[in-house]
Amino acid sequence: xxxxxxxxxxxxxxxxxxxxxxxxxxxxxxxxxxxxxxxxxxxxxxxxxxxxxxxxxxxxxxxxxxxxxxxxxxxxxxxxxxxxxxxxxxxxxxxxxxxxxxxxxxxxxxxxxxxxxxxxxxxxxxxxxxxxxxxxxxxxxxxxxxxxxxxxxxxxxxxxxxxxxxxxxxxxxxxxxxxxxxxxxxxxxxxxxxxxxxxxxxxxxxxxxxxxxxxxxxxxxxxxxxxxxxxxxxxxxxxxxxxxxxxxxxxxxxxxxxxxxxxxxxxxxxxxxxxxxxxxxxxxxxxxxxxxxxxxxxxxxxxxxxxxxxxxxxxxxxxxxxxxxxxxxxxxxxxxxxxxxxxxxxxxxxxxxxxxxxxxxxxxxxxxxxxxxxxxxxxxxxxxxxxxxxxxxxxxxxxxxxxxxxxxxxxxxxxxxxxxxxxxxxxxxxxxxxxxxxxxxxxxxxxxxxxxxxxxxxxxxxxxxxxxxxxxxxxxxxxxxxxxxxxxxxxxxxxxx
Amino acid sequence: xxxxxxxxxxxxxxxxxxxxxxxxxxxxxxxxxxxxxxxxxxxxxxxxxxxxxxxxxxxxxxxxxxxxxxxxxxxxxxxxxxxxxxxxxxxxxxxxxxxxxxxxxxxxxxxxxxxxxxxxxxxxxxxxxxxxxxxxxxxxxxxxxxxxxxxxxxxxxxxxxxxxxxxxxxxxxxxxxxxxxxxxxxxxxxxxxxxxxxxxxxxxxxxxxxxxxxxxxxxxxxxxxxxxxxxxxxxxxxx
Numbered sequence: 001x002x003x004x005x006x007x008x009x010x011x012x013x014x015x016x017x018x019x020x021x022x023x024x025x026x027x028x029x030x031x032x033x034x035x036x037x038x039x040x041x042x043x044x045x046x047x048x049x050x051x052x053x054x055x056x057x058x059x060x061x062x063x064x065x066x067x068x069x070x071x072x073x074x075x076x077x078x079x080x081x082x083x084x085x086x087x088x089x090x091x092x093x094x095x096x097x098x099x100x101x102x103x104x105x106x107x108x109x110x111x112x113x114x115x116x117x118x119x120x121x122x123x124x125x126x127x128x129x130x131x132x133x134x135x136x137x138x139x140x141x142x143x144x145x146x147x148x149x150x151x152x153x154x155x156x157x158x159x160x161x162x163x164x165x166x167x168x169x170x171x172x173x174x175x176x177x178x179x180x181x182x183x184x185x186x187x188x189x190x191x192x193x194x195x196x197x198x199x200x201x202x203x204x205x206x207x208x209x210x211x212x213x214x215x216x217x218x219x220x221x222x223x224x225x226x227x228x229x230x231x232x233x234x235x236x237x238x239x240x241x242x243x244x245x246x247x248x249x250x251x252x253x254x255x256x257x258x259x260x261x262x263x264x265x266x267x268x269x270x271x272x273x274x275x276x277x278x279x280x281x282x283x284x285x286x287x288x289x290x291x292x293x294x295x296x297x298x299x300x301x302x303x304x305x306x307x308x309x310x311x312x313x314x315x316x317x318x319x320x321x322x323x324x325x326x327x328x329x330x331x332x333x334x335x336x337x338x339x340x341x342x343x344x345x346x347x348x349x350x351x352x353x354x355x356x357x358x359x360x361x362x363x364x365x366x367x368x369x370x371x372x373x374x375x376x377x378x379x380x381x382x383x384x385x386x387x388x389x390x391x392x393x394x395x396x397x398x399x400x401x402x403x404x405x406x407x408x409x410x411x412x413x414x415x416x417x418x419x420x421x422x423x424x425x426x427x428x429x430x431x432x433x434x435x436x437x438x439x440x441x442x443x444x445x446x447x448x449x450x451x452x453x454x455x456x457x458x459x460x461x462x463x464x465x466x467x468x469x470x471x472x473x474x475x476x477x478x479x480x481x482x483x484x485x486x487x488x489x490x491x492x493x494x495x496x497x
Numbered sequence: 498x499x500x501x502x503x504x505x506x507x508x509x510x511x512x513x514x515x516x517x518x519x520x521x522x523x524x525x526x527x528x529x530x531x532x533x534x535x536x537x538x539x540x541x542x543x544x545x546x547x548x549x550x551x552x553x554x555x556x557x558x559x560x561x562x563x564x565x566x567x568x569x570x571x572x573x574x575x576x577x578x579x580x581x582x583x584x585x586x587x588x589x590x591x592x593x594x595x596x597x598x599x600x601x602x603x604x605x606x607x608x609x610x611x612x613x614x615x616x617x618x619x620x621x622x623x624x625x626x627x628x629x630x631x632x633x634x635x636x637x638x639x640x641x642x643x644x645x646x647x648x649x650x651x652x653x654x655x656x657x658x659x660x661x662x663x664x665x666x667x668x669x670x671x672x673x674x675x676x677x678x679x680x681x682x683x684x685x686x687x688x689x690x691x692x693x694x695x696x697x698x699x700x701x702x703x704x705x706x707x708x709x710x711x712x713x714x715x716x717x718x719x720x721x722x723x724x725x726x727x728x729x730x731x732x733x734x735x736x
Contacts, residue, residue, distance in 0.1 A: 014686075021693075076679040117697050124690050131683065143680040147687045154694035189604075213607020216600070 006075055006082045009065040009090045013127040016057035017120055023050045024116035047115035054101045054119040062094040074136065078198065081136040085490035089133045089263040092338055096256030097126045099345045102465070103352050104248025109159045109368055118158055122252055125151035129260025133267060138187045138197040141268065145183070145224055148260055149176050152253055159246040159368055168240035175237050179227035186220025190271060193217060199271050207274030218272035219281055225268055228261035230308070231315040232289035239300075242308040244368055247355050250304055251348035254311055255341050262318055262337045266330055266494070273325060273495070282323035283423055289316030290430040297437050303370045306437060307347060310396060313434060314340055320427060321411045324418030327491035332410035334487050335480065339395060339403030342473045346392030349466055350385050354378070357454040372441055377450025382458055386445050388466035395473050397438040398431055403476035410480070506546050513539035526572045530565065537561045549664035637662050 028046035128148025194205035293313030321333030395404035516536025632644035
């Protein structure tokens, strides 16, 4: 029984994926015998059923992940390591999936007949991320990295409508496939150096004989994950993909998949635990990413593009915590990522709700864009949503008392402890720049009038979610002592082997 | 005097690299595809030299065979030969050169620095040496299950490093369903996602071809629509 418990969250995800798949092929399956009206009816039923299954199922997985939190040990011939770190991240991922599933309900721009598959890909991608966190062996790591990535590539072009959506999906897919090939190349060199695919064994082998080749191999190997995190030289896809995918898919890519990427990076960086030059590589990427992301975000007129560039910058902050490769930095990075997940989901809650009120189409095509001007007068139209947006944006800007402030403080502290004072200074300057563009959005919501804007009627659930997640962001920021010690223990266990 | 198999290894490696370069540098997609085929066949040769005979055979059948045919078909169907998209890549290539140089420098320096270090231990020819106190398959060629774990000879992972077992169907199978069972099983989930995605993005369900059905607006954009491929057939001779 213990063995099953260790694999419980993943089994739950697989079960959920299977259920969605069955809905897609049974209720959603099309038959020539049906006339058009019946077929349409069945499509709607399938969409309705899969929405409910997806939401309830992901809540179920969250419960399973919570049940499995104290599991510890390895599975599958040591290819899969379960510990406090992996189990905590799995809970966060499951929570992120619940949020994304809920945001994706009744999505406007996914054709009704594709809804079961859309949710299926979301589930499978999360399954991939959950397994990434535990993968302790490079082949497993690579296969589940692909699983989590490919599902995302498919979710982007599923959004019908926006004229350039094909360009964005090609860009996403081709950059993704290339970085993944580069990653694989790095992994083969690692295997060549160490003679094994087990991550701890490779770390030991590299530590015993450090070389330039080892550095190059580790850097190549982490490219695939840096791509998922959209860190500076690998960020090209982010703005386009955020902008043209449906709001639900964009929320999933922006929030949940970032958690998976950070956790995977922590896991993969273990191979380079003794490669000292990584400090400079990660630090350099952090600076470039922060500076580029923030400067590019200033010019954006579309809220989703703005969030994409801000995501590039946030990736830079997170790298600050990883560069020292110590447990304090890892704790800070994970804590910040958890807060970031909540803040991004808050912003996307507003995007989804406001997006519903926008005209259905733009030049005959359903529109997935959301100009910042659509937020004008939000505080009059829906005070709750305006508050949620405020908390989300101020959190990302690092204003106390949100989790964003505490997280940045922990990250900067960890970076100073590894003697990266200059980087922290640059990060501070960047943060000031960032406040400017976050405030532009806040200004639209709070200062501009609501004249000529459509009415906004968020449901009770949306209001409750907005208030609940906002409270969580503040709570996490004010009482970090509820989370940080657990993360600390998890990181010590992770780094200890 | 260089060992014959080492000489062959250099020949195959050179061919693989040449094929790769050809793929990148050839202007015409079909020439690129043939270069890729060349590269894949050379890889099969390298696998065979490494005693991985099953993998070498699979490489020829699956990659050089099935996948290459698919690639060539797609090139012909989409009529990529006449595309004018070739000039764009020039600039991108030039921009990538410094990065390529840096990578070559790093890897080259690293490769040279470790080249003399350690050779992989040669495959054991004799009986397997068991760790003290652990039962294992000592003789991999006698058809007897010495350690009583229901896995005989090469099917037992204890024999993985023994010359007569390495690269055989049994050894590959024992590895796939042993140490690598998790990626093996997850690959099936990955393939399922791939299949569903491919059907979703490109496949028209039968209903959609009927005239009574839907406006083009709800169809997700697909790579090749019907008119595109019929056009391609007209010009297929030119490819």
